[in-house]
Amino acid sequence: xxxVTVKMLPGRSLEQKRxxxxxxxxxxxxxxxxPKENITVFIEEMDATHYGQAGVMHADKK
Numbered sequence: 450x451x452x453v454t455v456k457m458l459p460g461r462s463l464e465q466k467r468x469x470x471x472x473x474x475x476x477x478x479x480x481x482x483x484p485k486e487n488i489t490v491f492i493e494e495m496d497a498t499h500y501g502q503a504g505v506m507h508a509d510k511k
């Protein structure tokens with residue numbers, strides 16, 4: 450029973466999220482032979498102030 454978490458910044462439309470869930474489910478099913486009905490995809494939207502890269506908060510990047 451695969452669980453997949455996708456973390457991304459907010460701003461995608463509902464249609465984009467639906468397409469992402471569908472395509473991630475297809476990819477996981479194809480590569481693991483898991484039935485699609487057993488695959489769960491979580492989308493976590495992250496605030497730009499909640500992480501950084503190379504020592505710089507993402508919100509501070511231009």
